[in-house]
Amino acid sequence: MAEITLDTVRKEFRDNSRTIVAVNDLDLTIRDGEFLVLVGPSGCGKTTTLRSVAGLEEVTSGTITFGDEDVTDLRARDRDVAMVFQNYALYPHMNVERNIGFGLRLSTDFDSQEITRRVEDTAEMLGIEDLLGKKPKALSGGQQQRVALGRAIVRDPEVFLMDEPLSNLDAKLRAQMRTELQELQHELDVTTVYVTHDQTEAMAMGDRIAIMNDGELQQVGTAEEVYRTPNNEFVANFIGSPSINLLTATVENDRLTGPGGFSYELSDPAPVEGYDRVRVGIRPEDMTLVEDGIDASVTVVEQMGNENFCYMEMGEVDLTARIDASLRPSPGETVEFGFEETALYLFDPETGESLKTMTDETDVSIEDYVTQTE
Numbered sequence: 001m002a003e004i005t006l007d008t009v010r011k012e013f014r015d016n017s018r019t020i021v022a023v024n025d026l027d028l029t030i031r032d033g034e035f036l037v038l039v040g041p042s043g044c045g046k047t048t049t050l051r052s053v054a055g056l057e058e059v060t061s062g063t064i065t066f067g068d069e070d071v072t073d074l075r076a077r078d079r080d081v082a083m084v085f086q087n088y089a090l091y092p093h094m095n096v097e098r099n100i101g102f103g104l105r106l107s108t109d110f111d112s113q114e115i116t117r118r119v120e121d122t123a124e125m126l127g128i129e130d131l132l133g134k135k136p137k138a139l140s141g142g143q144q145q146r147v148a149l150g151r152a153i154v155r156d157p158e159v160f161l162m163d164e165p166l167s168n169l170d171a172k173l174r175a176q177m178r179t180e181l182q183e184l185q186h187e188l189d190v191t192t193v194y195v196t197h198d199q200t201e202a203m204a205m206g207d208r209i210a211i212m213n214d215g216e217l218q219q220v221g222t223a224e225e226v227y228r229t230p231n232n233e234f235v236a237n238f239i240g241s242p243s244i245n246l247l248t249a250t251v252e253n254d255r256l257t258g259p260g261g262f263s264y265e266l267s268d269p270a271p272v273e274g275y276d277r278v279r280v281g282i283r284p285e286d287m288t289l290v291e292d293g294i295d296a297s298v299t300v301v302e303q304m305g306n307e308n309f310c311y312m313e314m315g316e317v318d319l320t321a322r323i324d325a326s327l328r329p330s331p332g333e334t335v336e337f338g339f340e341e342t343a344l345y346l347f348d349p350e351t352g353e354s355l356k357t358m359t360d361e362t363d364v365s366i367e368d369y370v371t372q373t374e
């Protein structure tokens with residue numbers, strides 16, 4: 001087991017005469033035994049960060065340590081890590097047993113009895129002991145993914161690194177494998193870094209989530225922390241599905257005034273003191289339709305089964321509210337919406353920094369959130 005520390009890790013690529021900063025002085029600690037999910041939009045530097053931890057990229061500057069050991073200059077094969085990629089990279093001509101044992105056979109550390117024992121134990125752990133004689137092409141996507149995992153587990157590494165390992169699976173299997181992988185990781189207690197661009201997957205799986213944008217770490221925290229107390233507008237907007245509603249409002253005394261008649265009097269104006277403009281965020285799940293709220297015009301209502309998504313316009317701002325399944329306003333109808341002030345997010349209009357610490361007083365738990373949005 002190992003705690004992984006990235007200290008001011010920077011990775012630049014040269015592309016013709018241009019310098020691309022893929023990872024910009026990243027500080028991050030992954031705790032011993034933790035399942036940390038690295039998430040962010042395409043090109044934000046997730047894979048480069050993971051490959052740097054693996055030793056597959058040489059960092060431009062900064063240090064990476066596993067426990068007390070500085071591994072920055074160690075080659076990949078001298079770091080005790082196992083990687084699982086989205087393309088399973090199984091050897092097509094080898095059966096499952098040989099695929100799982102391949103890495104062990106290359107090493108001089110294991111005799112054939114030990115290899116057989118380890119492969120059988122791993123296959124049993126993954127529920128694929130009946131498939132040991134089969135070739136990859138005879139396996140389903142989920143089974144192939146288990147074999148790829150088996151190849152990583154069998155080595156009993158200090159660190160697991162996974163890059164979108166479930167992205168080739170269909171939605172149902174992906175959801176099932178998420179749970180299995182999480183259970184397995186907790187059972188094995190191996191420090192794990194898991195990369196995905198899917199925030200729902202990140203929320204569902206990570207002990208903690210590290211959100212990156214443009215090579216920079218935006219926030220690290222539990223699902224609940226990044227959802228309820230985002231550091232900035234980027235995190236608030238990236239986490240949540242459908243996305244948070246955002247608008248710019250002017251501030252006059254205690255009153256926020258925005259597009260299309262948005263008007264709201266803050267009972268606690270302290271966060272916006274000194275601002276004449278702020279960015280306001282309201283999560284779709286924090287909005288309710290009420291009788292004496294703020295006007296918006298309904299455009300579409302999407303029925304989701306256990307609830308409805310109500311899409312609306314308020315001046316030039318598009319809004320989404322998650323409303324009760326029994327409520328079905330008609331397109332074109334003017335409705336009124338409300339929210340609790342504690343559920344309001346406020347951001348600096350220039351820097352995007354959060355202006356308030358959210359309190360967790362709304363009734364949507366993270367568990368509800370994850371199941372509802374799948």
Ligand SMILES: Nc1ncnc2c1ncn2[C@@H]1O[C@H](COP(=O)(O)OP(=O)(O)OP(=O)(O)O)[C@@H](O)[C@H]1O
Nearest residue numbers: 013015020022041042043044045046047048049197
């Ligand atoms: N070998 C390379 N040479 C030049 N530029 C690179 C190289 N590898 C990555 N980059 C650039 O570095 C930045 C970060 O890329 P990276 O693959 O780490 O992002 P990512 O968040 O993993 O994206 P995705 O989710 O699309 O895989 C991008 O701008 C990418 O184009």
